[in-house]
Amino acid sequence: MRMEAGLSASLDQKVVIKTAFVSYYISMYNSVSRGIGFEDSAVTADEIYDFIQDLKHETGKRIPDVTRDDVKFCFHLLHLSGICKN
Numbered sequence: 001m002r003m004e005a006g007l008s009a010s011l012d013q014k015v016v017i018k019t020a021f022v023s024y025y026i027s028m029y030n031s032v033s034r035g036i037g038f039e040d041s042a043v044t045a046d047e048i049y050d051f052i053q054d055l056k057h058e059t060g061k062r063i064p065d066v067t068r069d070d071v072k073f074c075f076h077l078l079h080l081s082g083i084c085k086n
Contacts, residue, residue: 022070025055027046030043
């Protein structure tokens with residue numbers, strides 16, 4: 001029972017970290033888009049996933065492994081909280 005609780009806490013922590021990371025990069029992507037004249041344009045999970053992958057390969061920075069489903073999940077949470085639109 002104790003091991004299961006520790007495993008669950010570890011998985012929860014990973015989900016929270018990925019969600020915070022993806023949320024940050026969604027915000028960064030939106031800022032860059034606004035800066036180049038794309039005010040209020042819709043952003044897709046695929047665009048954010050590709051953006052993160054490009055940063056990972058072009059900057060050489062240590063970036064968590066993020067799947068398309070992680071990005072979609074983050075969008076879902078942001079939508080539920082009222083922060084983003086469909």
